[in-house]
Amino acid sequence: MSTQVPETETETEAETKSKPNQERRMAEKAERREAADRERLAREELEAADETVHLKVFRYDPEVEGKQEPRFDDFHVPFEKGMTVLDALIYARDHYDSSLTFRHSCRQAICGSDAMFVNGSQRLCCKTQLGELETPVRVEPLPHQEVVKDLVVDMQHFYDQMEAVEPYFQTDGTPNGELEEQRQDRKNREKIKMSTRCIWCGACMSSCNIAAGDNEYLGPAAINKAYRFYMDEREGKDMQEHRMRVLEQEHGVWRCQTQFSCTEVCPKDIPLTEHIQELKREAVKSNLKFW
Amino acid sequence: MHEHDVIVVGGGGAGLRAAIAASEEGADTAIVTKLHPVRSHTGAAEGGINAALREGDSWEDHAYDTMKGSDYLGDAPAIETLAKDAPEEVINLEHWGMPFSREDDGRVSQRPFGGLSFPRTTYAGAETGHHLLHTMYEQAVKHGIQVYDEWQVTELAVTDHEDPEDRKCHGVVAYDVKHGNVEGFKANRGVILATGGPGQVYDHTTNAVSNTGDGYAMAYRAGVPLEDMEFVQFHPTTLPSTGVLISEGVRGEGGMLYNADGERFMFEHGYANNEGELASRDVVSRAELTEVNEGRGVDDEYVYLDMRHLGEERILDRLENILHLAEDFEGVDGLVEPMPVKPGQHYEMGGIETDENGETCIEGLYAAGESACVSVHGSNRLGGNALPELIVFGKRAGHHAAGKDMKEAEITTGYTDECEPGEVDTPVAPGSVRDTSDGVAADGGPESADDSGTRRTRSDGGALADPQAVVERTVEHERERVQSFLEEDEGVQHAAIREDLQASMTENVNVFRNEDGLRTALEDIREARERYQDVCVDDPSRTFNTDLLHTLETRNLIDLAEAITLGALAREEFRGAHWRQEFQERRDDEWLKHTLLRWNDGSPELFYKPVILEGESKTYEPKVRSY
Numbered sequence: 001m002s003t004q005v006p007e008t009e010t011e012t013e014a015e016t017k018s019k020p021n022q023e024r025r026m027a028e029k030a031e032r033r034e035a036a037d038r039e040r041l042a043r044e045e046l047e048a049a050d051e052t053v054h055l056k057v058f059r060y061d062p063e064v065e066g067k068q069e070p071r072f073d074d075f076h077v078p079f080e081k082g083m084t085v086l087d088a089l090i091y092a093r094d095h096y097d098s099s100l101t102f103r104h105s106c107r108q109a110i111c112g113s114d115a116m117f118v119n120g121s122q123r124l125c126c127k128t129q130l131g132e133l134e135t136p137v138r139v140e141p142l143p144h145q146e147v148v149k150d151l152v153v154d155m156q157h158f159y160d161q162m163e164a165v166e167p168y169f170q171t172d173g174t175p176n177g178e179l180e181e182q183r184q185d186r187k188n189r190e191k192i193k194m195s196t197r198c199i200w201c202g203a204c205m206s207s208c209n210i211a212a213g214d215n216e217y218l219g220p221a222a223i224n225k226a227y228r229f230y231m232d233e234r235e236g237k238d239m240q241e242h243r244m245r246v247l248e249q250e251h252g253v254w255r256c257q258t259q260f261s262c263t264e265v266c267p268k269d270i271p272l273t274e275h276i277q278e279l280k281r282e283a284v285k286s287n288l289k290f291w
Numbered sequence: 292m293h294e295h296d297v298i299v300v301g302g303g304g305a306g307l308r309a310a311i312a313a314s315e316e317g318a319d320t321a322i323v324t325k326l327h328p329v330r331s332h333t334g335a336a337e338g339g340i341n342a343a344l345r346e347g348d349s350w351e352d353h354a355y356d357t358m359k360g361s362d363y364l365g366d367a368p369a370i371e372t373l374a375k376d377a378p379e380e381v382i383n384l385e386h387w388g389m390p391f392s393r394e395d396d397g398r399v400s401q402r403p404f405g406g407l408s409f410p411r412t413t414y415a416g417a418e419t420g421h422h423l424l425h426t427m428y429e430q431a432v433k434h435g436i437q438v439y440d441e442w443q444v445t446e447l448a449v450t451d452h453e454d455p456e457d458r459k460c461h462g463v464v465a466y467d468v469k470h471g472n473v474e475g476f477k478a479n480r481g482v483i484l485a486t487g488g489p490g491q492v493y494d495h496t497t498n499a500v501s502n503t504g505d506g507y508a509m510a511y512r513a514g515v516p517l518e519d520m521e522f523v524q525f526h527p528t529t530l531p532s533t534g535v536l537i538s539e540g541v542r543g544e545g546g547m548l549y550n551a552d553g554e555r556f557m558f559e560h561g562y563a564n565n566e567g568e569l570a571s572r573d574v575v576s577r578a579e580l581t582e583v584n585e586g587r588g589v590d591d592e593y594v595y596l597d598m599r600h601l602g603e604e605r606i607l608d609r610l611e612n613i614l615h616l617a618e619d620f621e622g623v624d625g626l627v628e629p630m631p632v633k634p635g636q637h638y639e640m641g642g643i644e645t646d647e648n649g650e651t652c653i654e655g656l657y658a659a660g661e662s663a664c665v666s667v668h669g670s671n672r673l674g675g676n677a678l679p680e681l682i683v684f685g686k687r688a689g690h691h692a693a694g695k696d697m698k699e700a701e702i703t704t705g706y707t708d709e710c711e712p713g714e715v716d717t718p719v720a721p722g723s724v725r726d727t728s729d730g731v732a733a734d735g736g737p738e739s740a741d742d743s744g745t746r747r748t749r750s751d752g753g754a755l756a757d758p759q760a761v762v763e764r765t766v767e768h769e770r771e772r773v774q775s776f777l778e779e780d781e782g783v784q785h786a787a788i789r790e791d792l793q794a795s796m797t798e799n800v801n802v803f804r805n806e807d808g809l810r811t812a813l814e815d816i817r818e819a820r821e822r823y824q825d826v827c828v829d830d831p832s833r834t835f836n837t838d839l840l841h842t843l844e845t846r847n848l849i850d851l852a853e854a855i856t857l858g859a860l861a862r863e864e865f866r867g868a869h870w871r872q873e874f875q876e877r878r879d880d881e882w883l884k885h886t887l888l889r890w891n892d893g894s895p896e897l898f899y900k901p902v903i904l905e906g907e908s909k910t911y912e913p914k915v916r917s918y
Binding site for chain 2: 150
């Protein structure tokens with residue numbers, strides 16, 4: 001810093017020059033000591049904890065020897081009240097194995113990054129309480145998607161399906177007046193409310209048997225996205241007809257066999273199956289109109 | 292090498308808005324982001340978007356409230372631009388289909404928020420950010436904007452001129468998370484940084500794990516000053532165990548704060564006799580901690596936020612998301628019991644110094660959103676002013692970068708004639724660690740010292756003129772850095788460094804600050820830097836190596852922690868969110884000025900620039916700020 005007392009600066013530099021190796025060795029030693037301390041602390045923490053939770057975590061890495069064959073690793077994590085599956089994964093990664101890989105970001109069920117297969121069902125790890133699960137807790141990547149590494153799956157197919165339904169607001173015209181908004185009835189806003197809560201986590205798609213067997217099936221998330229626009233009165237009738245053509249195609253709403261698995265796993269409680277059923281009824285109505 | 296006209300770094304609200312704007316101007320635009328856009332932390336914003344839309348309100352009032360909220364450290368041209376452009380931008384979002392909450396007449400709803408003289412916070416339930424983010428991503432899809440998602444930008448490709456003001460930005464270098472390649476992205480017209488906040492500098496924060504302030508750190512190292520970094524907002528209502536945000540909307544709708552004795556302390560202990568719970572965030576956060584420090588906190592840690600009296604119907608209509616958050620992350624049912632809350636890091640008022648058009652002092656380099664400092668928020672941001680900032684200044688940056696003809700900015704950037712040099716006495720030298728053995732790997736940067744201890748000059752002749760060469764050189768450098776991280780198999784884990792850094796910042800550079808604490812923090816930061824010289828990445832894989840990514844991020848956090856703390860130590864007054872034990876008053880005679888800090892090739896340099904209080908048609912006179 002420009003304002004640094006000059007003497008100090010010179011002194012530091014001189015020291016660095018005269019004995020850099022020694023300092024480095026000392027620093028390394030301190031690091032090792034610290035690392036050892038840290039491990040000891042982690043061990044103590046573990047011993048002191050009244051409870052630990054046993055996790056069995058799926059591991060796979062296509063290019064790392066020993067991980068090319070999928071396997072399960074065991075982690076024992078000190079349990080604290082209120083701890084989520086994500087908390088446990090973070091603890092395991094930061095204290096035991098820094099190569100443990102999973103997506104996560106917001107920690108509050110809004111970014112949709114951390115949907116995984118926990119004890120046999122699709123869940124958002126950040127809002128799944130460890131205390132409510134049977135142990136050992138088995139954590140696997142979302143089924144029916146290609147595994148990239150450990151708990152990370154390839155989301156591209158999910159994104160492609162979302163984009164296939166023209167997932168953007170379209171209307172013939174918006175009001176021209178300065179600062180004039182489109183009016184929307186409170187009831188209509190309420191009608192689309194649940195459908196707008198989707199966080200693109202992919203849990204529904206992963207749980208769906210139909211999607212697993214038919215790669216072209218739009219799937220519950222994309223159909224729900226289309227529902228969100230189809231039901232929005234601001235888009236207008238012409239657009240509604242256009243959207244229906246997308247939805248009633250061969251791999252659209254009719255593929256759904258009403259198994260409710262998507263609805264059961266949705267972390268945002270979106271009534272996905274009901275939305276799909278409603279669109280089927282709309283499809284029937286719209287076809288009757290042309291007869 | 293990839294090539295586009297405009298490269299936007301970051302896919303949150305500001306980045307998406309900038310990309311759409313640039314695309315609308317005909318620029319071939321791409322977003323490069325370490326997350327898929329819909330994962331961005333804009334999605335976690337709850338409360339709303341301030342905009343003077345209704346009769347009885349005016350942009351002038353919005354500007355006045357914002358200036359007062361900033362404690363007279365916002366620049367009038369920035370604030371007035373925000374207040375004037377916000378209404379049009381909000382209506383624009385409505386035209387893009389954003390599902391705002393509605394009034395009986397079908398118009399978008401607005402509600403009261405802290406520090407506002409009119410209920411001008413436009414909202415969509417208590418999940419406004421989620422809807423804003425998704426609505427804008429939808430538009431980006433509609434425009435066919437190319438998105439490189441899960442590509443982490445690690446460095447900017449900037450020329451080597453001696454003075455930062457002479458440098459040019461020609462692109463970025465990014466790491467492809469899925470495949471492990473380091474690639475160059477050449478930007479023919481401009482690079483826009485929209486990388487969000489640095490919340491991970493602290494351990495109790497509302498910010499996402501990904502909010503590591505990468506944009507600030509990259510711009511800083513490239514020579515752009517960071518402005519007013521000492522002003523960190525601590526939000527008064529976060530859940531104690533996780534830092535999850537409970538929207539100001541709860542208080543906006545009538546929620547009340549109580550201490551352990553059941554007193555409504557904002558009034559009963561005189562913190563804000565008029566506005567009570569709806570005083571500005573800095574005021575409420577200090578009040579809560581004072582209650583706790585004086586023994587009136589619950590469990591010596593938090594206070595209660597009570598919304599039960601609003602009734603189930605109103606809560607479900609306007610604040611439903613809050614019920615889910617309180618239930619899922621604190622195990623509390625907001626309908627039948629009060630919610631425990633305490634202050635948590637929430638927002639960085641400072642940032643990359645820009646003008647009203649988003650431009651920095653480096654040609655071709657822009658910033659927008661939380662990572663930028665125009666400066667709209669000064670020393671304290673009002674609730675509901677972050678989202679309009681994203682869309683107003685994101686759009687402007689996008690337009691300017693794409694080459695749209697725009698009014699010349701009134702705010703100046705870089706070291707100008709009005710600037711004065713600053714001084715701060717630090718216990719340890721800040722800036723880069725001059726590691727003589729391998730400068731490239733950890734502390735990084737072409738600016739590191741050579742073996743003789745003297746700095747290499749930045750100028751290296753002919754390569755400067757050719758943008759392609761500038762990008763290629765940066766790619767080479769970053770490949771080397773990544774390679775050396777992957778090869779190093781002994782050393783310290785980044786997670787250990789990050790954890791200690793966060794703990795020290797939370798302990799020493801929090802709501803209440805004093806000189807001893809700040810000096811201790813600087814020592815801890817120095818130690819973190821030194822340890823980082825020996826950082827290693829255990830995971831050898833090129834496939835989705837989050838160990839490597841987080842290690843790269845931790846370096847950014849160290850730079851930002853230092854910038855925040857240096858500013859906090861330098862500023863000897865109490866203004867807005869910056870409280871100093873030794874200096875209990877706002878000192879306008881000396882401190883109506885912005886703190887600027889530039890990297891200066893590894894020897895951080897402090898300077899000041901006067902605040903602009905002259906607006907379009909009036910001058911804002913600093914007054915005592917009371918609520």
